[in-house]
Amino acid sequence: MSTRAGHDRQPADRLPVARICVDVPLPHLDRPFDYLVPAELDDGVQPGTRVRVRFAGQLVAGWVLDRVAASGHDGKLAFLDKLVSPERVLSAEIAALARTVADRYAGHLADVLRLAVPPRHARVEQEHSEPEPGPAAVPPAAVPPAAAPPDAVPTDAAGWAAYPSGPAFLRAVADGRPARAVWAPLPGEDWPARYAEAIAATVGAGRGAVAVLPDGRDVDRLDAALRRVLGAGRHVVLTAALGPARRYRAFLAARRGLVKVVVGTRAAMFAPVADLGLVAIWDDGDDVHAEPRAPYPHAREVLLTRAQLGGVAALLGGFARSGEAQQLVETGWAREIIAARATVRRRAPRVTPAGDDAQLARDAGAATARLPSLAFATARTALQAGMPVLVQVPRRGYLPAVSCADCRTPARCQHCAGPLALPAATATAQCRWCGRPAAGYACPHCHGRRLRAAVTGARRTAEELGRAFPGTTVRTSGRDEVLTSVPAEPAVVVATPGAEPVAVGGYGAVLLLDTWALLTRADLRAAEEALRRWLSAAALGRPAADGGQVVVVADGGLAPVQALLRWDPGWFAARELADRRELGFPPAARMASVTGPAEAVAELLAALRMPDGAELLGPVPAADGQERMLVRVRRSQAAELARQLRVAAGTRTARRAGQPVRIQIDPLDLL
């Protein structure tokens, strides 16, 4: 497929110019370059294909963005060197999406394309086109051909009827209208079934869907629900965990139009589903939705961008509600789908705070974290009634945050409202944002003037519980081994957040322990994150009428605890968003962090044209002796800030090979 370098090459007759995105990591080269298409590659070099081109003397990979009749370039055009494959891996929708995402995140197109299109796997590409058969192997005969018969999928809204605006949303999707919803599922809700129904409604309208879920377990649950609702062979699973071959096979199945539905982890957020009709994300507050590779796009933002650009319906569901989801509701971009309060009360377990007490908080860091007596009694009652008990304990390894020694209110900087933390072995607390020492600190809540390091977590809960309930099976689900489900039998299940197995029939009791570890984390999102984890665990409990009990070992006066008691994630999210508006935190404001060696950061900021009213916070020390600065702007100036950051990064790299700086937009670890 390659053309010999020679003087005999002729450009193609029609549309001889290819506009190429070259895969070089330099911000100032993030624009198309024009190349001549050799006549012999005329057929293959189509928009969306991968090519190799000679660029600044080097052979580099590139993407064909377009074929045009003429170039605006003054100089002489080079021929492109080689067509890697005639597979048009980049669709027009994804190309436009990637450009928008790159702009939003002050990144470059090539970086986003690397995230959007998995590495080529030649053997997979040669295979006869058929979707990846899932675990319950589908015989090839059951696989629909490319032009599948009309999608005779019944739209079943019965499961959504518990929510007053649920059926209307499903109808809108079934009619191909771009409805957008923030959904608060009822406790105990079979949410994979509801997602599958929404997806089926989309397919029924002849359109495709993309659903992104936090982890493999959730993907498996939706996969199973889709098999039930859609039947086999209508969807594919796309996760990074599949490995290169299977991942590329799933990707191609979507790109070639063999399937209309892709579900997966954030690896699926750019899935090239044709004629997209619905994007869905589950539990968008989970931080695994944030892509760790540049330019660090968040799955929620990518999916919402797809919805916005394509006139596509959107569904954001989760037991908790993120500040960002709340913002969508408050701006009217999305409608909320919630059940009536009476229905919520009927379905929710009974939630009781246990913990009044400074006492508990004080010895939580000791070697033996105690189980409060209420929690103990509640667990025993459930076990005696033959029901499993879930115990949620946080994982180790959070930051040494600082809070008021008297009332334990997390301490915030008096200047910029950033969180305070104790740099290792230093006597005075310091702001993690602006770096100012917290001299003369006075607690806004109780006016206390003393600060203390927050507690550290307790680890031996499982063993202790084993001793507390002799003769009872104790199972653990966590990082090393994650359980999917447990039977409806008496057992104590100790799980870390996100690893809670589903219990058949629901848990009789859910205990939420060591909550201080979550609440006092030096993290802007600590309260939101705590509530998210609690609601996700508590949602696995039975309704109160069936004996379902939740004990949260925390002060009942705290806002996230209140939200859990009332089962009102919307109330908490509204409150949280109002606070962030007040303090100027995302998503109410837009922030960018610039991280790197001190002089490189200073250099970039010197080159940065800050939008009017932009604030500069920092520097604060970052990992590896690097430094971090934050820039804060109003949301209306978010696009301009991203643009200027890109320009500044570009002028810097264009000039000289300075040390690299990392630019992140609304980073989650924005402490």
Place this chain on the structure above:
DNA sequence: TCAATCCGTATC
């Protein structure tokens, strides 16, 4: 006067 080297700049 020529060549080795240093910046600065463009990269189709």
Place this chain on the structure above:
DNA sequence: ATACGGATTGAC
């Protein structure tokens, strides 16, 4: 980044 070109400097 890397490759090229024009200016600069140094030795014959």
